[in-house]
């Protein structure tokens with residue numbers, strides 16, 4: 001669901017003096033969130049835009065949003081700290097920004113590496129449906145991607161799929177297998193704010209079938225050793241996710257926010273010929289994770 005910024009709000013945001021942010025451990029500091037909020041609430045139509053954003057992410061039929069920040073990016077410069085502060089301020093209206101990776105800045109670069117595993121983050125191939133930080137006991141409630149540059153060769157549309165809708169289309173026997181602690185994926189090392197390592201894990205959280213995480217990554221089908229029946233059920237889920245997928249191309253300044261309790265995400269392959277594109281011109285996204293506030297009620 002696309003959310004445009006009203007032009008009078010854009011005009012006000014361009015001149016807003018947001019201070020540099022501070023961190024408190026892995027989280028954006030409370031003082032920064034308060035400073036940003038008090039600057040933004042004075043801007044015309046800000047409150048209604050933030051409310052729409054929250055509603056689109058958590059309301060009945062929602063779960064993801066593309067906030068169009070392209071005009072702000074153009075006005076401020078997409079590499080300018082002032083632009084990144086505005087994106088951070090919008091993110092903080094949804095939930096608390098944090099970085100699970102102690103050695104990375106708050107926003108993590110996702111560039112293009114031609115020699116990396118093509119199916120993984122920053123690889124050039126198909127990035128299959130997944131949730132981020134799938135193997136933490138508490139994955140980020142939201143994963144967000146800010147598009148700095150799309151693939152100049154025209155590839156790499158984003159893909160999204162409603163995880164609970166895909167699960168609901170599976171036969172009961174498959175859902176029963178997915179609810180067993182028989183799955184695992186990846187390593188877990190030096191991660192903050194996402195709980196403990198979850199291994200093995202059930203894909204379906206039986207305690208809260210409609211609201212909980214669908215703890216899934218289709219990457220486990222190739223990269224994890226799974227029992228035959230459990231792998232077959234996971235493959236069925238991966239197929240249903242693809243059947244229900246939507247896809248779209250992020251434009252410069254587009255800010256994709258995904259509620260990980262509702263939607264899984266991924267990306268189609270970049271266009272062939274990435275090795276001919278200078279590194280500085282390749283596709284670039286910035287990634288930020290969000291933790292729902294305790295008072296967000298059923299933000300899930």
Ligand SMILES: O=C(O)CCC(=O)C(=O)O
Pocket residue numbers: 110120121122127132145158265266267285
């Ligand atoms: O490149 C993309 O559009 C998605 C990347 C992604 O999902 C990730 O790195 O976790």
Ligand SMILES: [Fe+2]
Pocket residue numbers: 130131132143265
């Ligand atoms: Fe991801």
